[in-house]
Amino acid sequence: MSSTLLRVSPSELKIPYEVKRQRSCCMQLVNKTDKYVAFKVKTTNPRKYSVRHTCGILLPRSSCSVTVTMQAPKEVQLDYHCKDKFLVQSAVARDGATMRDFVPELFTRAPGRLIEEFKLRVVYIAANPPSPVPEEAEEEDAHAPPASDAMGSEAKMPSAFDAASGLRCIDSSGAKLSCSEGASVVSTLVGERVQKVNEKLEQDMELLREARSSQQGFSVMFVLFVFMSSVFIGHLMKHIKV
Secondary structure, three states: OOOOOEEEEOOOEEEEEOOOOOEEEEEEEEEOOOOEEEEEEEEOOOOOEEEEOOEEEEOOOOEEEEEEEEOOOOOOOOOOOOOOEEEEEEEEEOOOOOHHHOOHHHHOOOOOOOEEEEEEEEEEEEOOOOOOOOHHHHHHHHHOOOHHHHHHHHHOOOOOOOHHHOOOOEOOOOOEOOHHHHHHHHHHHHHHHHHHHHHHHHHHHHHHHHHHHHOOOOHHHHHHHHHHHHHHHHHHHHHOOO
């Protein structure tokens, strides 16, 4: 409803609902005229709310704040539904009026007397709503690289050349590879050569087993062959050691 005497804000009273704790809210009254305006605040549940400045007289173009305090609730209310309402009545007072001139007859309807009413409903809200995440933080999280990518970047950092490997840790573009990549290449080459030697040794030992089964006096040569093979493998591992 539009008003010509007072501007009342906000349009509804939002009060935080918290068990066993009083909560308050405010409404602002502004005199829109060049006259003295008397006001009075009523509620449908006076036992539940206390109002500071239940009545008064506003000077021309002046304003005042009205504080509404809700008594501490005793029970938890899940749906925050409230049927309570407030009513602000306003009427024109004589010029220079004071609170001594404030009488109930000011709000009695009579011919030629303007009385306006403004209704406000009470709305319960959560006492401690969750704090929103700042937009800047969300944008930083959205543009941040995944953890796997970050770890991959660290793994790709260049490191010193490993001279003991006997291999140049460089790629096709001439850039140095990391120690982990160079060590991987050396380990692969060593593994291939050892595998070939083991395969050859197994073949020779298989032939010796067959010969030994046919000739019982061959044990000395078998021991000698195993010894020489061990020396050869040790010598090879010494030269290709990383």
